[in-house]
Amino acid sequence: MTTYSIYAKPNDAAGAIFLPDSFSWGAFVFTWIWALWNRMWIVAVLVVSVMLIASALPAVPQFLLALGVNIVMGLHGNDLLGWSLTRRQYSEIGLSNGGSLEEAELRFYADVTDAPATASPRPVNHDVLGLFGHKS
Numbered sequence: 001m002t003t004y005s006i007y008a009k010p011n012d013a014a015g016a017i018f019l020p021d022s023f024s025w026g027a028f029v030f031t032w033i034w035a036l037w038n039r040m041w042i043v044a045v046l047v048v049s050v051m052l053i054a055s056a057l058p059a060v061p062q063f064l065l066a067l068g069v070n071i072v073m074g075l076h077g078n079d080l081l082g083w084s085l086t087r088r089q090y091s092e093i094g095l096s097n098g099g100s101l102e103e104a105e106l107r108f109y110a111d112v113t114d115a116p117a118t119a120s121p122r123p124v125n126h127d128v129l130g131l132f133g134h135k136s
Helices: 025-037 041-054 059-087 101-114
Strands: 002-008 017-020 091-098
Touching: 002 059, 002 101, 017 059, 017 101, 025 041, 025 059, 041 059, 059 091, 091 101
Parallel strands: none
Antiparallel strands: 002 017, 002 091
């Protein structure tokens, strides 16, 4: 069963984006192309920059650096996509579990429709014990 982070723009839970908390094979294989496809401009520039720097290295370190970038993108690609979405005024409105994306969507929207009509999804607070101040 996979956990999905759910991102949506304010007052638009119907247009939510579900990001799995799992390895991203697309980000692992296609790295900067995957980042551009998902409109992650900063991440794409960083990946291309590292790859250009790696091209100046001998063959073995170049391969190891490229492999390292691919592994990092595979492991953290969906987290970086979530970060990119928050930069585009999305907020994390919840989590959902499911064996597939469809099951996670059904569970999330079933909970949303069971909620009172006046309630809106509340953003998830990621402050660790309140140690890092309040965002304004």
